[in-house]
Structure formats: structure tokens, C-alpha cells
Amino acid sequence: MTRLSDIPVQAEPGESQVVESPLVTAILNNIANTLAQFLTSKVATAIDLRAVPHMDAATYQSLKDALSVGEVSAKVETDVTIEIRETQYSGIWWVTHRNEQGSIVTELIEITDLPDILKSHVIDMRAGLQRLRQALAEPSPP
Template identity: 30%
Template sequence: MLDNHPPIAVKPADPVRPFDDPECVYVALPEAMRTFAPPSVRDWRQNPEGKAILSQLVVGLESSHQGKESTTVSLSGHEPDTCQFIEQILGEGEISILADKPRERLTICEAVFAGVWRVKHYQNGYLAQSYLETGPFPAILAEWSATQGSPASLPTVFPDNLMNAPALLYEIFTKSKDFAYGCEEAINLNLLPLTSEDMLFLVECLGLSGISILSKGYGDCRIRRTRLPNVWWVQYFNSPGQLILNTLEITALPKVVMAAPEDFEDSASRLGEVLAELEA
């Protein structure tokens, strides 16, 4: 689970030295990877409320696979045992999301069944809503992304030690202003001649809003929404935590966050198998 907003990394991984270098040191290989392990359901067979919620999720996943609107299932008012049952069955998947507004906080965690999201909405430090949602992404995330404070402004004066940041900023601001659905674009900063001063100035000018996303797997993908509408930092890190791909995406929401159509079909099938075992 994502507990804090991570900073933007500006230093890429050190290059690998030639094989004939006597001091050659390669990046450490990944040492561990999390994989799905089905929970034990033997102690939860007598929980009709929990099984009813899982059945609603299966229906919601099948509906999402058909391209229909997302389905929400409230967890408010349920007994603690039922919520614990749901927590154990759904587990914690690869994606976690943290969003902040004044006096409000949103925590979202994808289940091990891709396309199922656990959403908690806090107001003034107290839990106001707790629910499950099936769909490519939680609808409230798109709502919050569209209303994240005052946008950044294109600077009119630039430091003398910059190289390509001014031209790149003008391009990013223009693409943000002209963005339209279906015209998503990614800018690979690894391929551009940018100095460390350029990178620091980019981070400063684009700013950061209160939305952070972490996608874990074979390494990390850390995503931060900038203060510029529809502009996101999307940074990939290897297992030792070194930045290996640094991009800016102009999109409503990066695709790496979204569940794919095939995910809904697979999750509905696996969750159906869990239900069948519970009924056995």
C-alpha cells in the first residue's frame, strides 16, 4: 500500500561498463518477485454476506468485460468479520493509489483479481466511504484528477544554465492545452539531451499535484500527476531501485494503471472458482 507521495527521480541508473573493464560492475539482478498465492478459505464458509459480495463482484467483472459501466459494492454497515473475509479473499494486487485534497484523502488498492478495486475515502481524518469497484480504474480517480487545484504556468524567464528545458516545456504546455481523448502521447526523456539542470527545472515548473500511483511487479512503476492537466510523470525502476525509464505522458490516465479487457475475464473466472470452493 502506498503511504506517502514519492518524489520525482532525476538521476538515471549508472551505465554498465564494458565487459573488458577491470572494474566492471553490473546492476544487481532482481532477487525476489511477488506472485499470487490463493488464500485459505476453509474458515470462511459460513459467511453468506461475504459470499454475496463476491457474487456481485463476479457479475461486475463480467459486465466490465462487456464494456459496460463500472459496478460498485458498498462495504459500509457490514460486520467486521465480513470485511475481514473480503480483505483475505481479495488480497493486495500490484497497484496502489494515494490522492490528497484539503481535508480529504483517497486510498485505493487493486485486488489480486485485476479490475477489482478497494476504495477508501477519508474526510477530516475519518473514513467516510468504503467500497469495492469493478472496472478499468476507479471512477473517483478520474474525477479527482480533473479537479486537482490550480494548474502550473509556463515560465517567462529561464535560468542561463539550461539547454533544452525551455523548448520542451513549451511543447508539453501546448500538448496539455490541446489534449483530446484518443491523442495520448508519451515523451521518453531518456532519449532527449537534457542536463541535470534541465531535469530539475522541469520538475519545478510542472509541479506535483496530490495524486500518486505505484505499480509493483518486476521492479516499480511510480506515477505522479503534475499540476498541468493531463500530464503525468511515469517512471520505471529496476529491482535495486534505479531509474531505468523516465517518461512524461500526456493522457487522462496512464494505461499502465488500467485493467485490460482480458483482465476482467480472467478475474471473473478465478473469483468464480473461489466462490465454488466456498460453496463446496
């Protein structure tokens, strides 16, 4: 039987994005350095896009295009929505916090193995375990 790796399919890498904006180049360099630091120190970092000076709409889109999208996406839905998307570069995440009306409140580029917002906290897990045990202890309906 032909194995998957035997199938002669090769994904041609697309043309690399030409980054024209010096600001985007600077941010990407910063991200690259931060990712390199994370690999040795394991200290997660976040870049607040609102705090980046002179981030106009064109620069923003250029940065978003340069980072593109990767394999993982997730959404936290409470009364607000938080969209988490790994970029094409593993370990670099684009995190968008939206308010109740759907408007963007905060937008971050997080350099980490997994953004904190996705992790379960041990306190929440203990509470969840307690609730699950209570549910199991209740008699099942006939």
C-alpha cells in the same frame, strides 16, 4: 451551519517558477501543445526524457520543479516498480520505471487522461472474474 465555501480561506498561489533553461521552456511548450492536441484528438503522447538531448541533472531538476506535483500518485509494484504521478497540470503525468535494484530505467512524461500502465485490460479483468468466481464456488471453511 457554516458551509465549507463560507470559510474565508484562500490559497495564495505561490510565486510562479522562473524557468531559466531554454531547454525546459522548449519542453514545456511542447507539452502544452501536446496537451492542447490531446483535448481535441484524445491521442495520448509520451516524451521519453532519456531521448531529450542535453538533459543534464540541473535541467532535469528544473523541469521537474516546473511541473511540480499534483493530486494523484500511484505505484505499480511487480518485480519492478513504476511510479506514476500527476503533475500540477492535470493530464500531464510523470512516470518513472525502476528496475529490480530500484534504479531508473525509463522516465516518461505522458500526456493523457490516464496512463495506460494504470488501466486494467479486459483480458486481465476476464481472468480476474474467472478466478473470483472459482473462489466463490469453493466451499467456505467451517
